[in-house]
Amino acid sequence: MTARDRIVIVVIAAFAVLAAAWLLAVAPEREQAAKLATQVSEARAQLTTAESQVTSARSAQAGYAKAYASLVSLGKAVPTGQEVPSLIYQLAQASNQKQVDFSSILNGNASAGGSSATLAPTTAVAAGGFTQMPFTFVFDGNFFDLYRLFQQLNRFTLRTSAGDLQVSGRLLTIQSVKLAPESSSGKGSSGRLTGTITATAYVLPASQGGLTGGATATSPAGVTQTASSSGASSSATTPAVIGAGR
Amino acid sequence: MKAFNLIPAEERGTGSGAGKSGGGAFVVLGLLGVLAVFALLYGSARHQISSQRGQVATLTAQAQQTQAQAARLTPYTSFMALREQREQAVSQLVDSRFDWAHAFHELGRVLPRDVSLSSLSGTIGSTTGAAGGAGKSSSATSSAASTSATVASSTPPGSVPTFTLSGCATSQTEVALTLGRLRLIDGVGEVTLQSSTMATGGGGGGSGGGGSGSCPGHDPAFAMQIAFEPLPSAAAVSSATARSTVSTGASKGRPTTSTGGAR
Numbered sequence: 001m002t003a004r005d006r007i008v009i010v011v012i013a014a015f016a017v018l019a020a021a022w023l024l025a026v027a028p029e030r031e032q033a034a035k036l037a038t039q040v041s042e043a044r045a046q047l048t049t050a051e052s053q054v055t056s057a058r059s060a061q062a063g064y065a066k067a068y069a070s071l072v073s074l075g076k077a078v079p080t081g082q083e084v085p086s087l088i089y090q091l092a093q094a095s096n097q098k099q100v101d102f103s104s105i106l107n108g109n110a111s112a113g114g115s116s117a118t119l120a121p122t123t124a125v126a127a128g129g130f131t132q133m134p135f136t137f138v139f140d141g142n143f144f145d146l147y148r149l150f151q152q153l154n155r156f157t158l159r160t161s162a163g164d165l166q167v168s169g170r171l172l173t174i175q176s177v178k179l180a181p182e183s184s185s186g187k188g189s190s191g192r193l194t195g196t197i198t199a200t201a202y203v204l205p206a207s208q209g210g211l212t213g214g215a216t217a218t219s220p221a222g223v224t225q226t227a228s229s230s231g232a233s234s235s236a237t238t239p240a241v242i243g244a245g246r
Numbered sequence: 247m248k249a250f251n252l253i254p255a256e257e258r259g260t261g262s263g264a265g266k267s268g269g270g271a272f273v274v275l276g277l278l279g280v281l282a283v284f285a286l287l288y289g290s291a292r293h294q295i296s297s298q299r300g301q302v303a304t305l306t307a308q309a310q311q312t313q314a315q316a317a318r319l320t321p322y323t324s325f326m327a328l329r330e331q332r333e334q335a336v337s338q339l340v341d342s343r344f345d346w347a348h349a350f351h352e353l354g355r356v357l358p359r360d361v362s363l364s365s366l367s368g369t370i371g372s373t374t375g376a377a378g379g380a381g382k383s384s385s386a387t388s389s390a391a392s393t394s395a396t397v398a399s400s401t402p403p404g405s406v407p408t409f410t411l412s413g414c415a416t417s418q419t420e421v422a423l424t425l426g427r428l429r430l431i432d433g434v435g436e437v438t439l440q441s442s443t444m445a446t447g448g449g450g451g452g453s454g455g456g457g458s459g460s461c462p463g464h465d466p467a468f469a470m471q472i473a474f475e476p477l478p479s480a481a482a483v484s485s486a487t488a489r490s491t492v493s494t495g496a497s498k499g500r501p502t503t504s505t506g507g508a509r
């Protein structure tokens with residue numbers, strides 16, 4: 001065996017030892033370390049997600065009282081029941097304020113033609129949203145008083161200039177209006193008009209789980225099992241007055 | 247002076263620093279060096295493994311704890327989501343309304359002094375862009391399909407509000423003036439004359455076309471139709487409702503009389 005051969009053998013043996021050391025000892029450990037690093041980053045991400053969930057849940061918890069109040073006030077615009085007495089009360093109050101006579105209310109859609117009303121179903125379920133409740137109202141007053149009455153009806157639920165939703169009464173969508181001189185004899189020249197308004201009020205369907213979804217003023221459903229009812233539907237005579245904001 | 251190599255000629259062959267081992271010593275040294283590096287890497291990896299195992303255990307426990315905490319508070323976030331959804335639905339309805347009060351105000355503003363109205367009928371048409379759709383009163387139920395999935399308004403976005411007026415003017419010129427003035431109403435799309443008929447016999451009584459009621463003397467009775475711009479589209483309504491808060495009456499500042507983008 002020559003010196004060159006010896007060198008080749010030594011070098012090969014050295015490489016074999018190094019390869020064995022790398023493959024058997026170092027590489028598996030490094031691989032495991034890399035896997036663990038991935039696990040650490042995953043766990044960290046999981047923690048971050050959970051922390052952000054907690055943060056948003058805490059902020060939801062902190063704003064719960066306001067949110068509850070605003071949901072209740074939305075119940076004035078769209079109550080859980082038909083709340084017809086409340087609606088009549090609000091219409092009568094608005095017409096009194098505007099010196100307009102509130103002549104009649106007809107449950108259902110009347111043809112704009114006048115007295116011979118064609119009744120539509122009392123309520124119609126709107127797909128995926130609120131239940132529609134068509135009404136026909138008749139008011140008597142002069143043009144400008146009726147105009148102010150329309151303003152007042154809009155103001156029951158409206159968006160303010162700041163973009164907020166302001167709720168002080170029932171949400172009404174007017175579909176048709178007919179103004180004609182008042183038919184009563186002797187009043188033709190007085191400028192009095194009869195305004196026939198076909199409008200739709202909205203009702204929260206039972207499928208939505210009630211006004212507050214079972215939540216109470218202190219906690220939402222699922223946190224405490226107190227037996228108190230939502231108590232949120234607006235009364236016919238005493239509409240809820242709860243200031244709320246986000 | 248000349249240099250001489252004193253090493254015997256037979257022993258001069260290798261000439262390099264490898265010595266008698268033939269360079270094997272360097273190989274061994276290199277091997278040891280690399281092994282030392284490997285040992286270092288191994289130790290470092292072991293250290294990482296042990297510390298990362300502890301880290302994973304800690305982080306997992308923390309995450310579980312935090313998740314449990316979040317789960318306990320889930321009803322609050324669900325309630326917030328319910329509130330948002332409800333508020334958006336109401337906002338959408340508010341924004342899709344036609345501002346009747348504003349329209350009547352505008353009508354009162356532009357109507358000439360010598361013109362009197364005998365009847366006024368306004369409806370929200372159920373079709374979009376159909377300016378001639380007089381009398382197309384939309385039923386409360388027919389519009390559900392054309393609205394967004396969230397809430398069905400009885401005055402769906404895209405419907406065209408139309409007013410049908412009938413009344414008396416002092417002359418045909420006044421009727422023409424009225425047509426021009428009605429075009430000044432905010433949000434009007436089109437004004438069309440249906441009829442303007444002057445009574446031929448004495449004592450009035452002219453009732454042409456859609457005109458109703460009798461007009462004094464030879465005053466023409468007219469019937470006109472005003473088609474407003476369509477109510478804002480669902481996309482416009484959605485963008486308008488994206489930001490809103492709820493308050494009750496008398497608690498906020500001055501409310502707007504506008505109820506949507508129809509103006």
